[in-house]
Amino acid sequence: MxxxxxxxKEALALHSAGRIRQAKDIYTQILASDPQNVDYxxxxx
Numbered sequence: 872m873x874x875x876x877x878x879x880k881e882a883l884a885l886h887s888a889g890r891i892r893q894a895k896d897i898y899t900q901i902l903a904s905d906p907q908n909v910d911y912x913x914x915x916x
Contacts, residue, residue, distance in 0.1 A: 875901045875908070 882897035902908075 875905055 878897050878901050882894040882901070885891075885897070886894035
């Protein structure tokens with residue numbers, strides 16, 4: 872599994888647990904490393 876996929880799973884778990892700020896930090900990290908990947912758009916908002 873690629874690093875961004877692993878990070879996204881972690882971020883979604885945090886998001887679901889109500890830990891939005893921590894999830895957003897990971898979403899932002901993912902987008903910074905792969906800004907052209909549309910799969911991650913919207914999660915950082």
